[in-house]
Amino acid sequence: MESVLECEWALALLEWQAELGADEAILDAPVDRYGEGAKAPAVLAAPAVLPATAADADPVAEAQALAAAAPDLDALRAAMAGFPHCALREGARTLVFADGLPGARVLVLGEAPGREEDLVGRPFVGAAGQMLDRMLAAIGLDRAAPDPANAVYITNVLPWRPPQNRDPSPAEISMMRPFVMRHIALAAPQILVLMGNHACDAVLGRRGILRLRGQWAEGLGLPALPMTHPSYLLRTPAAKREAWADLLSLRARLDGR
């Protein structure tokens, strides 16, 4: 760096990239992109014929078969870890499977891991997760509770972090939906809480969370309560009032009222 001005310029560029969400290095070692220009352009030889398995695969059918064959949660996690068709896995550090108690009365379904979840390997551990924990605690629920009555089980529609936390694509949701369905069946909750549009889309086939929230629906044969996502509540504190009403509705349903 030759001058203070260049240094400031480089810093501003970095900050701008961080603002856009490019806040981490994906590769283990740095790549000198300036040096690359000097090299002869690499000719990427495409394979003449794709291997039959990759070319012919129907990712949704394959996900359905793998999910159906999983007899328990450990087997399901292994099946998801071996599922090759969702490109998100390439950019993610970890497969974020679930947290909480299998068999808990309440299953909370979120969207996808964010940065912290990708690092830690558990769902909802960042700022939205802390908000979720506070919301659940307000009605006597706790992901760490040992008894199914007070515990929750938490998972997401997607197990891998989308780059820069972008929205899941419809193709990604369709591809991973069979795993979500099986996950819910194996965790055997009595009530589903669907956090945000993508969870509603995956389970109810419906979107429009601001209309759906607070209205009990049926998903996979279970009572399902759509709620606004904790990240939305962090951005929109005024929506907490309605979320509180939804939590009270959940408590009332749990108490058989």
Ligand code: URA
């Ligand atoms: N948001 C989600 O939907 N899921 C997580 O695990 C974290 C944030």
